[in-house]
Amino acid sequence: MSSVPPSVHPGDLDARLAQNAAAIEAVLEALLSDAPAVGEIARPPRLLAAMRHGVLGGGKRLRPFLTAETARFLGVPVEQARRAGAAVELLHCYSLVHDDLPAMDDDDLRRGRPTVHKAFDEATAILAGDALLTLAFEVLADEATHESGAVRAALVTSLARASGCGGMVGGQMFDLAAEGRFEAVRGALPEAEIRRLQAMKTGALLAASVEIGARLGGADTAALVALGRYGRALGATFQIADDILDVESDAAQMGKATAKDADKGKGTLVGALGLTGAKRERDRLSAEAVEALAGFGPDAGVLRAAARFAAERKS
Amino acid sequence: MSSVPPSVHPGDLDARLAQNAAAIEAVLEALLSDAPAVGEIARPPRLLAAMRHGVLGGGKRLRPFLTAETARFLGVPVEQARRAGAAVELLHCYSLVHDDLPAMDDDDLRRGRPTVHKAFDEATAILAGDALLTLAFEVLADEATHESGAVRAALVTSLARASGCGGMVGGQMFDLAAEGRFEAVRGALPEAEIRRLQAMKTGALLAASVEIGARLGGADTAALVALGRYGRALGATFQIADDILDVESDAAQMGKATAKDADKGKGTLVGALGLTGAKRERDRLSAEAVEALAGFGPDAGVLRAAARFAAERKS
Numbered sequence: 001m002s003s004v005p006p007s008v009h010p011g012d013l014d015a016r017l018a019q020n021a022a023a024i025e026a027v028l029e030a031l032l033s034d035a036p037a038v039g040e041i042a043r044p045p046r047l048l049a050a051m052r053h054g055v056l057g058g059g060k061r062l063r064p065f066l067t068a069e070t071a072r073f074l075g076v077p078v079e080q081a082r083r084a085g086a087a088v089e090l091l092h093c094y095s096l097v098h099d100d101l102p103a104m105d106d107d108d109l110r111r112g113r114p115t116v117h118k119a120f121d122e123a124t125a126i127l128a129g130d131a132l133l134t135l136a137f138e139v140l141a142d143e144a145t146h147e148s149g150a151v152r153a154a155l156v157t158s159l160a161r162a163s164g165c166g167g168m169v170g171g172q173m174f175d176l177a178a179e180g181r182f183e184a185v186r187g188a189l190p191e192a193e194i195r196r197l198q199a200m201k202t203g204a205l206l207a208a209s210v211e212i213g214a215r216l217g218g219a220d221t222a223a224l225v226a227l228g229r230y231g232r233a234l235g236a237t238f239q240i241a242d243d244i245l246d247v248e249s250d251a252a253q254m255g256k257a258t259a260k261d262a263d264k265g266k267g268t269l270v271g272a273l274g275l276t277g278a279k280r281e282r283d284r285l286s287a288e289a290v291e292a293l294a295g296f297g298p299d300a301g302v303l304r305a306a307a308r309f310a311a312e313r314k315s
Numbered sequence: 316m317s318s319v320p321p322s323v324h325p326g327d328l329d330a331r332l333a334q335n336a337a338a339i340e341a342v343l344e345a346l347l348s349d350a351p352a353v354g355e356i357a358r359p360p361r362l363l364a365a366m367r368h369g370v371l372g373g374g375k376r377l378r379p380f381l382t383a384e385t386a387r388f389l390g391v392p393v394e395q396a397r398r399a400g401a402a403v404e405l406l407h408c409y410s411l412v413h414d415d416l417p418a419m420d421d422d423d424l425r426r427g428r429p430t431v432h433k434a435f436d437e438a439t440a441i442l443a444g445d446a447l448l449t450l451a452f453e454v455l456a457d458e459a460t461h462e463s464g465a466v467r468a469a470l471v472t473s474l475a476r477a478s479g480c481g482g483m484v485g486g487q488m489f490d491l492a493a494e495g496r497f498e499a500v501r502g503a504l505p506e507a508e509i510r511r512l513q514a515m516k517t518g519a520l521l522a523a524s525v526e527i528g529a530r531l532g533g534a535d536t537a538a539l540v541a542l543g544r545y546g547r548a549l550g551a552t553f554q555i556a557d558d559i560l561d562v563e564s565d566a567a568q569m570g571k572a573t574a575k576d577a578d579k580g581k582g583t584l585v586g587a588l589g590l591t592g593a594k595r596e597r598d599r600l601s602a603e604a605v606e607a608l609a610g611f612g613p614d615a616g617v618l619r620a621a622a623r624f625a626a627e628r629k630s
Contacts, residue, residue, distance in 0.1 A: 042511070043480045044488040046497060051480065098445060103437035122418035123496065126441065127488050130413060131480035133445065137452045138475035141468045150464025153456045156471050160453035165358045165366065165446035173359040173442050181438065182361060196357070 013305040020068055021061040023079075027086040028055055031139060050120045050128035051135075054097040055090065058111045063088045066209040066234075066306065067216075070227065073299045074217025080145075081216050084155055087139040088209050091163055094132035095205075097125055099172065133163075140212075147216065154215050162208030171201025178267050189267030195236070197267065202242075203235030210234070210303075226292050230303065233289035237310040240282045243268040245315070247275060286311035328620045335383055336376040338394075342401040343370055346454060365435045365443035366450075369412040370405065373426045378403040381524040381549075381621065382531075385542065388614045389532025395460075396531050399470055402454040403524050406478055409447035410520075412440055414487065448478075455527075462531065469530050477523030486516025493582045504582030510551070512582065517557075518550030525549070525618075541607050545618065548604035552625040555597045558583040560630070562590060601626035 032052045034043060064085025071081035100107040100115040101122065108118050117125035140155040147155075161167055174197045176182070178189050189197070210231035214224055247270050270278040289307035293300045347367045349358060379400025386396035415422040415430040416437065423433050432440035455470040462470075476482055489512045491497070493504050504512070525546035529539055562585050585593040604622035608615045 042485065042515070044485050044492065046492065047480050047485060047488040094445075098441055101441065103441060121497070123491055124488070126413055126416065126418060127484050127491075129445075130409075130448065131484045133448055134475050134479035134484065137471055138479060141456075141471035141475065143465075143468065143472070148464060149466070149468045150458075153458065153464045153467040153471070156452055156456035156468070157458070160449050160456065164449035164453060165362050169442050169446045169449065170357065170359050170362060173362040173439070176438055176442075177359070177361065182436070200357075 013302065013309050016069075016302060017060060017062075017065055017309075020065040020085075021059070023068075023082055024061045024064045024086055024089060025056065027082045028089065031086060031090070031135065032056065046120065046124060047127055047131060050116050050124045051132055053113075053119050054116045054125075054128055054132065055093045058113075059089075059093075061085075061089055062238075062306075063092055063206065063209040066206065066231075066303075067213040069302045069306065070210050070213025071216040072213075073296070073303060074214065074219055074223075076213075076217045081213055083139055083142075083145055084212050084216060085209070087136045087155075088159065088205070088212060090132045090139065091136040091159060092205060094129040094136070095163070095168055095172070097129040097132065101125060104172075104176075151215060155212050158208050158211045158215060162204040162211075167200055167204040167208075168202075171197055171199070171204070175201055188271060191269070191272040194267040194269055194272055198239040198269075199232065199236065202239040203232055206235035206238055207231030222295075226295060230289050230292035230307070233285050233292060234307050234310055237282055237285040237289060237307060240269050240278055240285065241311055241313060243270045244275065244278055244282060245313075246270075249315070282311050328617065328624050331384075331617060332375060332377075332380055332624075335380045335400075336374070338397055339376045339379045339401055339404060340371065342397050343404065346401060346405070346450065347371065361435070361439060362442055362446060365431050365439045366447055368428075368434050369431045369440075369443055369447065370408045373428075374404075374408075376400075376404055377553075377621075378407055378521065378524040381521065381546075381618075382528040384617045384621065385525050385528025386531040387528075388611070388618060389529065389534055389538075391528075391532045396528055398454055398457075398460055399527050399531060400524070402451045402470075403474065403520070403527060405447045405454065406451040406474060407520060409444040409451070410478070410483055410487070412444040412447065416440060419487075419491075466530060470527050473523050473526045473530060477519040477526075482515055482519040482523075483517075486512055486514070486519070490516055503586060506584070506587040509582040509584055509587055513554040513584075514547065514551065517554040518547055521550035521553055522546030537610075541610060545604050545607035545622070548600050548607060549622050549625055552597055552600040552604060552622060555584050555593055555600065556626055556628060558585045559590065559593055559597060560628075561585075564630070597626050 032048065032055060034045065034048055064082065067085035067088055068078045068081045072078045096110060097116045099105050100110060101117055107115050109115065115125070116128055120128070136159065137156055140159060141152050143149070143152070145152065163169060178185060178193070178197060207228060208231070210227050211224070214227045219227060246268070269281060273281055286307050290304045293304055347363065347370060349360065349363055379397065382400035382403055383393045383396045387393045411425060412431045414420050415425055416432055422430050424430065428434070430440070431443055435443070451474065452471055455474060456467050458464070458467070460467065478484060493500060493508070493512060522543060523546070525542050526539070529542045534542060561583070584596060588596055601622050605619045608619055
């Protein structure tokens with residue numbers, strides 16, 4: 001796969017995404033096989049089955065794609081970045097398993113299939129999420145990756161900061177509060193609060209996907225700053241595009257109950273800016289992501305295309 | 316604290332434990348302050364309060380004690396090992412928060428106080444557990460500790476392997492299965508199964524506490540093997556002593572509903588071996604832990620005392 005030229009036409013993005021998704025699926029399949037890892041006693045079959053249900057067989061694998069393509073454009077063979085990308089995906093999938101729980105968003109379907117607690121049970125879903133989160137860090141720290149210890153520790157730091165109480169989990173918490181879960185919420189959430197919430201809940205992990213690729217590629221401080229700006233703008237683009245899709249698409253097309261978020265009164269930028277204003281903001285953010293890559297030349301073409309894809313995607 | 320001589324009389328163990336608990340409490344308090352860490356956007360106050368509720372103000376802090384004392388006896392100033400010990404404690408506390416959930420063990424009290432989902436709510440408890448688990452890895456990987464990248468990555472690996480689907484979480488899953496949660500269980504669990512379950516559920520993390528101290532101390536392979544044997548025997552001692560206490564003590568003394576485990580038909584070695592047999596096995600395991608340290612001389616006195624403490628403790 002590393003034989004694909006890095007300056008491939010951005011129009012080929014769909015093919016690149018599909019190729020990446022297949023490669024990541026294979027890595028995830030290997031990580032979730034029933035062969036215990038070194039040092040493990042055993043993996044309970046029901047737990048492993050629930051982890052596999054929550055991870056395998058679906059999704060665009062956008063986060064590993066960003067990790068792999070960022071690493072590639074910095075000169076790292078893409079295969080070398082697949083495991084780190086898979087770790088980010090494991091973490092993303094754990095968050096979906098826990099978000100779907102009855103006490104959280106209480107969703108029965110995910111990508112048109114029963115959620116983990118529906119296919120198994122609630123206790124198993126909690127433990128499967130915990131195990132996926134733990135496995136994500138185990139994969140990043142694994143010395144078998146042949147990355148230096150300093151790089152492996154930096155990858156763990158990037159992922160932990162993006163996903164903990166000051167990142168994704170914190171964003172989920174603010175989201176529950178914005179829903180009025182803990183006390184009555186008066187009026188719409190201020191736009192600045194919506195932006196903060198979404199930067200934490202979705203943006204931080206997408207930005208970390210890019211950052212992890214950048215660290216694998218040995219990016220210097222200037223490149224890390226530029227790629228950080230790209231990652232945050234991309235994450236914001238992705239989220240606002242998601243909110244626009246939620247309003248525009250019907251449940252059948254998305255494979256889950258899409259009107260639900262709006263019903264619960266969650267603050268979105270579509271609510272704050274209106275549909276037209278939200279689309280304008282989405283395109284502005286996408287352009288900001290592309291602009292952040294201005295210093296990088298044609299090798300960053302796939303990342304630019306990804307920013308446009310985030311704005312234009314239909315599902 | 317590093318001025319305490321390493322060959323302190325084992326009889327002083329209570330004082331050492333208390334001193335360690337106070338020091339760890341201070342580290343945990345700092346890690347769970349409302350000042351966001353570098354790179355964080357914000358920490359939702361309700362989430363942080365739930366994390367603090369699940370961690371602060373109690374417990375023997377046995378795991379950080381083992382980390383600190385192992386590091387100390389290998390020549391590392393004990394202060395340097397406190398943060399790593401605190402990370403192990405964060406992980407232990409996350410497991411308690413999730414284990415107490417209604418879908419899991421459904422406990423209302425922990426150490427005589429309301430569990431996190433009772434003091435807050437179920438969604439907050441799930442997220443608080445997730446955030447504590449994530450924070451544990453963030454702390455171990457943090458470059459501010461001045462450990463080398465290779466050591467920090469190795470600490471992450473030790474903790475992740477001990478706590479994931481092949482360790483603590485896997486043990487919890489086998490435990491739920493042994494309770495008959497997923498299908499009817501006929502008869503008592505075989506003794507070998509009980510040992511495996513407990514080695515995963517409790518033993519793995521106690522062994523990792525020792526291993527993390529050993530890695531901080533730059534232990535060579537022979538020392539890692541001996542300390543691994545010590546850690547596993549100590550973990551098994553601790554668990555069987557816990558099961559004996561469950562049978563012997565009343566709810567008031569332990570601060571939680573102790574008869575509950577037996578009611579649910581969980582397999583314990585007390586059930587398999589009888590009370591007298593279990594006490595004999597507990598003392599054998601404690602002696603095995605001490606024996607594993609035979610090559611180490613008087614500096615390992617505190618670790619030997621800890622193995623005796625695990626067998627003799629009354630709460």
